[in-house]
Amino acid sequence: xxxxxxxxxxxxxxxxxxxxxxxxxxxxxxxxxxxxxxxxxxxxxxxxxxxxxxxxxxxxxxxxxxxxxxxxxxxxxxxxxxxxxxxxxxxxxxxxxxxxxxxxxxxxxxxxxx
Numbered sequence: 641x642x643x644x645x646x647x648x649x650x651x652x653x654x655x656x657x658x659x660x661x662x663x664x665x666x667x668x669x670x671x672x673x674x675x676x677x678x679x680x681x682x683x684x685x686x687x688x689x690x691x692x693x694x695x696x697x698x699x700x701x702x703x704x705x706x707x708x709x710x711x712x713x714x715x716x717x718x719x720x721x722x723x724x725x726x727x728x729x730x731x732x733x734x735x736x737x738x739x740x741x742x743x744x745x746x747x748x749x750x751x752x753x754x
Contacts, residue, residue, distance in 0.1 A: 647672040648680045663743040685710060 642649050653668045673680045678700050682688040687705030692698050704710040725731050 642672050643675075645672070646675050648675060649673075650679060650682070652679075658743070663741050665743045 649670055650673045651668065652671045652673075653666075655664060655666045657664055679688055679690055682702065685704050686702060688700055688702040690698065690700045
């Protein structure tokens, strides 16, 4: 039915910052994505991150994210990083982040009626 309407169904993880109060809203749910949207063509073991920002416009980062070899490579890299950090008595860091307030979702998005 989605295809007939010009859409594909994708499982999306969405994170948004509310400009009014700075809260972060996060959710995961199936969504109908227009066939012409770049996310519509992401299939198989590929994943994508689509970012929209005032200064950069729309960006999409795309690559293998699942499957035997890509997952094994990522896990092995994490294990090596952890071993190096453990041997040096340090810990990994990706920078300094300020505190964020995650908004409690008060909607019934994605709930299946009983």
